[in-house]
Amino acid sequence: MKRAGRGAEILDGLIEPFAERTFIFMCYYCAFVAFIIILHVSGWGNKDLPETALQFLVGSTAATVIGLVGMVLTGIFVGARKKLD
Numbered sequence: 001m002k003r004a005g006r007g008a009e010i011l012d013g014l015i016e017p018f019a020e021r022t023f024i025f026m027c028y029y030c031a032f033v034a035f036i037i038i039l040h041v042s043g044w045g046n047k048d049l050p051e052t053a054l055q056f057l058v059g060s061t062a063a064t065v066i067g068l069v070g071m072v073l074t075g076i077f078v079g080a081r082k083k084l085d
Contacts, residue, residue: 022068033061 036057040049 026068029064033057
């Protein structure tokens with residue numbers, strides 16, 4: 001029992017910095033995509049992005065947010081936690 005508690009504590013310590021870095025990456029990536037889309041919509045630079053490029057940016061943003069948040073919320077180390085029980 002003591003070992004499982006210590007193992008859970010170690011896993012929590014590993015997850016915390018990963019979750020913070022994941023959140024920071026997600027924020028920067030979403031801000032970058034928003035910036036590109038705003039530039040495109042405003043017509044700044046007179047460069048027209050192909051529709052497929054915009055679809056890729058929006059789709060990859062959604063995949064990044066859903067995937068990274070899902071990994072953090074499920075605890076990434078679920079398999080390791082099951083071994084401790």
